[in-house]
Amino acid sequence: MNRTIVDMWVGIFVVAGLGAILLLALRVGNASATFNVSDTYSVYADFENIGGLKVRAPVKSAGVVVGRVANIQLNSQTYKARAELAIDKRYQFPADTSAAILTAGLLGEQYIGFDAGGDVENLKQGSVLQITQSAIVLEKLISQFLYNKAAEGGSSDKAAEAK
């Protein structure tokens, strides 16, 4: 086969292959939303209970993904879970921002929600979030509900007897 035709086909082949990688990156993988290590800063948050939070779970503020959970470790002094959050440098938050572990949907994956505070100073690399809210554990919630129901039932019986 003619050499220029071979060259042309190989050129088309390579360009199509690179195009497929680009397509996978942008259309399928949404590379624009994944942050590079270089342009993030780390803040830390201590939680009583992280529930089902996983590394690489999103950090959202007002529903917008602003970062990801980089690391989760148990602090053996306080027995609290310390989550390292890699936040995109484009987003700055006040120093008294609070973090809560929330669930997407009823049984969806868990993520960290940021509620911006009113401090004039911003969070810096290595800051620790002071206000945190742990994950809601469904079993605890149900047992609390049953306990309250039982208590209510008992008191209403007593009220009936008093009458």
Added chain:
Amino acid sequence: MVWGARVLKALASGFSHIGRSVVEGTWRLGYASRFLALVLLRSGLSFGRFSLVVRKVYFSGVQSLIIILVSGLFVGMVLGLQGYETLVRYGSAEALGTLVALSLVRELGPVVAALLFASRAGSAITAEIGLMKATEQLSAMEVMAVDPIARVVGPHFWGAVISMPLLAAMFSAIGVFGGYLIGVVLIGVDDGAFWSQMQAAVDFRHDVMNGIIKSAVFGFAVAAIATFEGYDAPPTAEGVSGATTRTVVTSALAILALDFVLTSFMFTGQ
């Protein structure tokens, strides 16, 4: 006494049979490693005449395009149909995009593309090199002081290594398109949810890059096996046909075994 001698003789021949096959297997493994090292060492010479490599990219990459694209489209469409059947029971048909994209990018794209590549291009490489050896073209080159490893084997090897990741990426991309065709166009899953859930779940570095690394490793394995089997083939018609079969079988086993090893390194601990 006679019986004892017979039993001893049978035992000795059994042991020597096992021993011979172990020694031969080890020798062949060492020969293959030396061959691979030689190909890599002399790849500078192959790249020096880059038009040869380009020609082999055409031979193993461009000519495999049709089978890769058609198979990718159908694998994606089947994933769309089967995934929808299962997901709709749990009321989460919108996760179809995630299912199709993750299974293609992480596993099916690299593995199925590599299996097809081994049977389409790997066997052709073995047959070509084996026949060149059988018709003494390789020996003729050596007589003319042309190194057959740099002139014939190297371009084949690098052509396959370059083609494989590109083919796997195209397989995954057209597979996602096939899943889209079935899921969104035919069944009627919501278009926005299909893409947005997919984009939320697929991470570029963790999923797409690891898939590309996988396909590059598979390409390397297939190229090494195919060129070695061709170079090592007995110079007869039967020898070349046996070598071609061995290429496909060994490549398939190597791809699946490597896939397990790579997956256990890449996608665990999450």
